Amino acid sequence: MALREILTAPDPRLTVACAKVVSVDDEIRALMDDMLETMYDAPGIGLAAIQVGVHKRVIVVDVAGEGEEPQPLKMANPEILDDHGQLSIYQEGCLSVPDIYEEVERPAACVVGYLDEHNQPQTLKAEGLLATCIQHEIDHLNGILFIDHLSKLKKSMAVKKLTKRKKLQAAS
Ligand code: NI
Numbered sequence: 001m002a003l004r005e006i007l008t009a010p011d012p013r014l015t016v017a018c019a020k021v022v023s024v025d026d027e028i029r030a031l032m033d034d035m036l037e038t039m040y041d042a043p044g045i046g047l048a049a050i051q052v053g054v055h056k057r058v059i060v061v062d063v064a065g066e067g068e069e070p071q072p073l074k075m076a077n078p079e080i081l082d083d084h085g086q087l088s089i090y091q092e093g094c095l096s097v098p099d100i101y102e103e104v105e106r107p108a109a110c111v112v113g114y115l116d117e118h119n120q121p122q123t124l125k126a127e128g129l130l131a132t133c134i135q136h137e138i139d140h141l142n143g144i145l146f147i148d149h150l151s152k153l154k155k156s157m158a159v160k161k162l163t164k165r166k167k168l169q170a171a172s
């Protein structure tokens with residue numbers, strides 16, 4: 001296992017639609033393990049392969065709180081099969097959008113279909129934070145960041161802040 005570098009916005013590599021995984025093989029399993037390690041190290045509760053520069057439909061998620069048993073989920077080709085009519089609002093952040101936290105409205109619950117690490121099809125009913133997190137990660141696979149859900153004004157403020165942050169980092 002190895003830590004991978006997390007890309008941060010603005011970066012054109014984060015705005016690409018990712019390709020489906022043909023089969024979950026050793027290479028994808030190694031990627032999933034690296035992604036989990038990178039996510040726990042950050043720390044974060046979700047990570048999509050695109051965030052480490054791999055344009056494949058792979059995500060990892062663990063929304064267990066501090067002191068709770070880890071509940072790692074590894075998903076290839078995750079897809080929302082159904083969502084609840086009801087919406088909920090969470091304050092979201094993202095490892096690729098450092099230091100920005102904004103409220104985003106999404107379906108409060110969803111059913112997600114995916115391939116697990118053994119290449120077996122699974123479905124999972126998710127609600128609350130887990131549902132939000134999975135939807136946020138699936139957005140990444142379509143090149144969408146949570147700031148894309150904000151108003152034009154809020155988004156342009158966020159992009160300005162991120163661009164400034166990058167310039168400062170490049171200069172230091
Ligand atoms: Ni994210």
